[in-house]
Amino acid sequence: MPAQSLGVYFYDGQHSDEAQYLGLRLAEPFLAPGAIVVVDDTNWPAPRRAAERWIRDHDLAVVEDIRTDDFRTSPFWNGLIVCRWKEDNRDSSMITADQCPVPLLQYPREFAALLDLYRALEPRTVLEIGSLFGGTLWHWLRLAPQAALILNIDTLVSIQDPRYAPQKAGHDGLWAKWASGFGVTLKTFGGYSNDPAILAKVRVALTERSRVDCSRRGSDNMQPCLDFLFLDGDHSYQAVKFDYIHYGSLVRPGGLIALHDILDRPTSQVARLWREIVQSGAKTREFIESPDQPEMGIGVVFV
Numbered sequence: 226m227p228a229q230s231l232g233v234y235f236y237d238g239q240h241s242d243e244a245q246y247l248g249l250r251l252a253e254p255f256l257a258p259g260a261i262v263v264v265d266d267t268n269w270p271a272p273r274r275a276a277e278r279w280i281r282d283h284d285l286a287v288v289e290d291i292r293t294d295d296f297r298t299s300p301f302w303n304g305l306i307v308c309r310w311k312e313d314n315r316d317s318s319m320i321t322a323d324q325c326p327v328p329l330l331q332y333p334r335e336f337a338a339l340l341d342l343y344r345a346l347e348p349r350t351v352l353e354i355g356s357l358f359g360g361t362l363w364h365w366l367r368l369a370p371q372a373a374l375i376l377n378i379d380t381l382v383s384i385q386d387p388r389y390a391p392q393k394a395g396h397d398g399l400w401a402k403w404a405s406g407f408g409v410t411l412k413t414f415g416g417y418s419n420d421p422a423i424l425a426k427v428r429v430a431l432t433e434r435s436r437v438d439c440s441r442r443g444s445d446n447m448q449p450c451l452d453f454l455f456l457d458g459d460h461s462y463q464a465v466k467f468d469y470i471h472y473g474s475l476v477r478p479g480g481l482i483a484l485h486d487i488l489d490r491p492t493s494q495v496a497r498l499w500r501e502i503v504q505s506g507a508k509t510r511e512f513i514e515s516p517d518q519p520e521m522g523i524g525v526v527f528v
């Protein structure tokens with residue numbers, strides 16, 4: 226089916242939260258601008274939750290929300306939500322990138338695929354190494370559940386570099402403002418991720434979060450614990466390997482480690498580490514927008 230050709234989409238498939246949500250996400254590339262989307266059986270909690278989540282993701286207009294009393298007699302059976310897809314419908318993978326207030330150094334489709342995994346994980350603890358202007362960081366903050374703890378480590382480029390001023394604005398409070406707007410906690414560590422003092426500070430912040438979570442759940446596992454780790458800092462082999470080993474070991478089973486720039490190129494040696502990871506038998510997945518692209522590429526390790 227050609228992209229953006231669908232004027233009406235009706236979902237009445239499997240009704241679990243996940244299937245319902247994915248059924249809507251999968252249709253996105255095919256929806257024409259302003260298409261009508263109809264979700265059936267929204268009297269039930271799971272279809273309603275999934276539909277509302279999808280509508281929230283894209284800030285869509287709800288045209289009708291019909292709740293029925295008795296599915297045997299009503300012409301609409303068991304509840305129906307009707308909404309309208311965006312008028313300015315470009316590739317769905319661009320949607321959040323378009324809203325991002327600073328430049329994002331990612332290929333949109335690769336990053337959109339990673340965001341799908343991120344959203345599904347609903348991470349409570351996140352670490353990014355390498356933020357620059359904050360383009361990727363903004364997405365982690367925006368899509369994390371309320372009260373999540375997001376950590377980022379970023380070293381400032383040189384003061385002569387034209388990127389310095391916008392990057393410094395992030396370090397100086399812009400990122401913190403985003404976080405409070407999204408209802409999550411952000412701790413920024415300025416410096417090199419390979420610095421043992423920074424690693425120690427990250428461990429302290431995560432241990433503190435585990436202590437709070439443990440007392441809430443009545444458990445006694447106070448180990449530092451990450452749900453999601455994004456590596457996009459120093460792209461030399463030694464440095465990224467250090468990050469992968471030391472910060473990667475904090476990621477819990479079931480969590481994700483994503484590495485940016487897994488394609489071979491002169492300025493990135495992440496490809497060498499990525500080959501080692503794949504050969505080690507780890508469960509991995511690659512997101513590469515086009516087979517002949519010269520750079521970028523995202524690799525994900527399922528811990």
Ligand SMILES: C[S@@+](CC[C@H](N)C(=O)[O-])C[C@H]1O[C@@H](n2cnc3c(N)ncnc32)[C@H](O)[C@@H]1O
Nearest residue numbers: 329330355357360361379380417418457458459
């Ligand atoms: C490629 S940019 C990050 C781009 C950002 N993730 C995005 O996609 O919008 C890399 C950033 O990592 C920083 N950096 C480089 N080596 C680092 C290290 N060892 N620790 C922390 N930050 C580092 C650089 O100063 C720069 O801000």
